[in-house]
Amino acid sequence: MTSTSAASPPAPGPRRVAMVTVHTSPLAQPGTGDAGGMNVYVLEVARQLARAGTAVDLFTRATSASQPDVVQVEPGVVVRHVPAGPYEGLSKEELPGQLCAFAAGMMRVAAHAPAGYYDLVHSHYWLSGQVGWLAADRWGVPLVHSMHTMARVKNLHLADGDEPEPRGREIGEVQVVEAADRLVANTRREADELVELYDAEPERVAVAEPGVDLATFTPGSRAEARAVLGLPPDAVLLLFVGRVQPLKGPDVLVRAAAELARRRPDLRERLVVAVLGGASGSGVRTPMGLEDLAARLGIGDRLRVVPPVERATLAQWYRAADAVAVPSHSESFGLVAVEAQACGAPVVAANVGGLPTAVGDAGVLVDGHDTADWATALGRVALDAERRRVLGRRGAEHAQGFGWARTAEKLLAVYRGALAAPKDVSIHDAQRLRDVPPAVIP
Structure with missing residues (x-):
């Protein structure tokens, strides 16, 4: 026995x-x-x-x-x-x-x-x-x-x-x-x-x-999200969410978006580069001047700087995006990446710190912060509807492991x-x- x-x-x-x-x-x-x-x-x-x-x-x-x-x-x-x-x-x-x-x-x-x-x-x-x-x-x-x-x-x-x-x-x-x-x-x-x-x-x-709050950050209709936010239905929306400081790299997105517009002039009038966040850290002492940077690069009228929003509205921004950029120079994890993926948004992130864990194989990781590399990576996602769909589905599944x-x-x-x-x-x-x-x- x-x-x-x-x-x-x-x-x-x-x-x-x-x-x-x-x-x-x-x-x-x-x-x-x-x-x-x-x-x-x-x-x-x-x-x-x-x-x-x-x-x-x-x-x-x-x-x-x-x-x-x-x-x-x-x-x-x-x-x-x-x-x-x-x-x-x-x-x-x-x-x-x-x-x-x-x-x-x-x-x-x-x-x-x-x-x-x-x-x-x-x-x-x-x-x-x-x-x-x-x-x-x-x-x-x-x-x-x-x-x-x-x-x-x-x-x-x-x-x-x-x-x-x-x-x-x-x-x-x-x-x-x-x-x-x-x-x-x-x-x-x-x-x-x-x-x-x-x-x-x-x-x-x-x-x-x-x-991640899996009850708030959920997949939804891109068209409905754009209607709620007042965004054009045919916009090519590249989104950054986070504190506006050099560490987080919002300027990387602005430069890459300008390069993408240079490569594809036909996209310029549909391009929307949205930065959701406020100044922080060294970005307070020495403002990054994203508006001036965008103007110098020829996309000043394509940039929208939006103050931080509450979570339900943030989820709508994620759903509306063609690509969410997380170009941080250092990141212990990358909560924005998981929130975006939970909403079914494709993520393009820097291959640093904890972002490979946050993004997994459900997003795109970019080595370094070269403008040309980021423009290429963002373009391949934002301008390819089928790839956006696949990455969005995989990202939503990946995010379920992070409650x-x-x-x-x-x-x-x-x-x-x-x-x-x-x-x-x-x-x-x-x-x-x-x-x-x-x-x-x-």
Whole structure:
């Protein structure tokens, strides 16, 4: 007789996570300022974690006197605005001087709660990692950190005219890598970069790919989307979505579109080059001047610069596009690419960072940022209806593997691994902390 034993139940996950995102609020509109894919990531995984039974308190810097101290997004998800420095006028580069004030604000919140209120700290971006390191050490809980972008990677792939990341950021990132119990990478390539460029211990690095809102970003009628957006039915629409800064490469699309119009003069009057987003980073300090660039290249009347839009409207732009360009010089993942594919839009992306993972074999990857190469790649997609159809179908299927629930499941596995060996806390004390019942703090 063969006996079988029941599988061991999974290790318990955290009841409540303190999630830290110092420099940008998860409630901010993506596409302008410092708000981008990370904002979407943080809020969406928090929602999925809460629905799976892990409550999340999101700590972010207050940037307006009118912001409430606490915003409940949904049951189990709370955003806490922490005063740290002047509300307005501080750039991301100036925030290191406010980390102490931010950490003190987090400590004050936790001081009103019972011991063991937070089981784990998850920090996003290196500034948050510095604060998360202090909080996790003070509370005797594990620190999980997501880099999202890394100075040493960005400095290896600078766009023309862009500014290198400062040495102080590199030092801060190294410190966070050393302090974290677990590091979460968006892709296997990012995981390798953490090991190769930051000497991270491989066993502490896990991969959890970002997701996409598959209920909002769905395939739909291109004709209907164009009617909603007021676009000509016969337009050749080349679309860029994201922050307007050299790193993201919107100028690559403008130059390639001008070259395509030069090659095919008959297309010029149908061409629409749409840039959805606002200035960010070095693009604020030194505006990219896309309108001037387009005018110099002879397509000034073909360019539309559109402020960031809410997600339902963004989905319509994706559906309306003949090709979505993602010409980033560095990209930890490339959420725009997956959103576009989920809507059935063909994607042409730079072969950098996490974009090969995001795009898979369902899109077109371009090596480098040469204008002629991009014009050729965009033309082969935008002007070939059958190829657009095939890429759109394959892209929509590919995007189905990137739901946010899947991301949250992987994060919970990372959390359980970190909790299985809490740092600097005895087994007895760890159990005592976990036995503290949940509470509500103001």
